[in-house]
Amino acid sequence: MSSERQALPSRLFVGPGGLRIVVAENHATPITAVAVSCLGGVRNERRELSGITYLAQRMLLKGTQLRSAEDLAEEFEFLGARYAPFTSKDLVGATLSVLSRNLAGALDLLAECILQPAFLPEELDRERRLVLTEIQRRQDDGFACAMDLSEAALYRKHPYRLAVTGTQASVRRLERERLIRWHGRLYSPDRMVVAVVGDLRATHMRDLVLEAFASLDHPRPAWPEPKPEEPPTSPRQRTRRRARQHVALALSFMGPHFPSSDFLAMDVLSQVLAGMSGRLFTELRDRRGLGYAVGAGLEPRRDRSHFGVHLGTSLENRQVALEALLEELRRVRQEPVPRQELARVRRHLLGLFSISLQRKAVQAARLAFFELMGAGHGFLQGYPEAIRRITPEAMLEAARRHLHLEGYACGQVLPHPPSRRSR
Secondary structure, X not given: OOOOOOOOOOEEEEOHHHOEXXXXXXXXXXXEEEEEEEEOOHHHOOHXXXXXXXXXXXXXXXXXXXXXXHHHHHHHHHHOOEEEEEEOOOEEEEEEEEEHHHHHHHHHHHHHHHHOEOOOHHHHHHXXXXXXXXXXXXXXXXXXXXXXXXXXXXXXXXXXXOOOOOOHHHHHHOOHHHHHHHHHHHOOHHHEEEEEEEOOOHHHHHHHHHHHOXXXXXXXXXXXXXXXXXXXXXXXXXXXXXXXXEEEEEEEEEOOOOOOHHXXXXXXXXXXHOOOOOHHHHHHHHHOOOOOEEEEEEEOOOOOOEEEEEEEEEOOOHHHHHHHHHHHHHHHHHOOOOHHHHHHHHHHHHHHHHHHOOOHHHHHHHHHHHHHOOOOOOHHHHHHHHHHOOOHHHHHHHHHHHOOOOOOEEEEEEEOOOOOOOO
């Protein structure tokens, strides 16, 4: 008998304004996890407003129209609750974990933070400074900077080219009134899912959500849809110089739509390449000594997923390492993954999935994500079987359709060239 932990059955309810509520009973511990997700991340931004969603989301921790930031912190602590907002390329929202007996009070606080933030000027100034520091740290991080550069090269018009945190210039320009207006149309019930996983009755959890978000009963105006963008037809490259000794490289590709069969095949393929037993690590680092850090990953998005690989190497090995990296990608386009290797990768992937389900917070986040992104909340239960059905042939076909080695984007962070004096 399989030892994999299975996702528990979930139910969907639809409330006023189209608000979707997904609930799953899980009586393993007296903890309830909540994930609020809403369409509306970086995908809706423009260059001059880059980072506005991220800064607005940070303000959800800094006081409401009824409570100060200190009062909120004390209330959450009294309830034994952990609360955190988030922002991504496609989504915004917040997560909450709390003792089940305190769910009603915690949900009321959560809704208050999301729907009634105060945007106090002094708190906004403080958060802006913190975001500016975070942007600088990300630029100083070789891999993070290279990844941002590769996406900026991959997308010439689509908002996915923008960083979640924004830029120093754009964040400095964001005014309080602009943030308030932006937030006012951000959370809309027809674009929103609240997922709850806890040791309470499903209908009771649903009723508590409906009560907490009762004021959210009318859809907000939607943003214009971004125009689709085609993959590059030739390599694109962006380079930045930093005071560092090593080179950070990142390659970006436009992947398949989520949750298509091609997406699942590419998801498994990313695991063939990634990890300490993956091909990139064993070939480029262990066997050839061309890099000190390698990895690969597939990120689901609303407008085609993002497939990325990264490599850390020395300046003298940069070109050889890049060619070796491309050769490994070419290999998965030319020959099917051996079934024994696929079986190992599948066991690893499903093992990680099973372990993650031990946390109710992960279950709630995935239920909300899958429902909002079009897979449906039931995808959480069906995911293991869908992965088992992936074949080497399916992976090969998906790689040939989406890993266009004649048209990728490369971001690289290089050392400053030696000065004339040092030479």
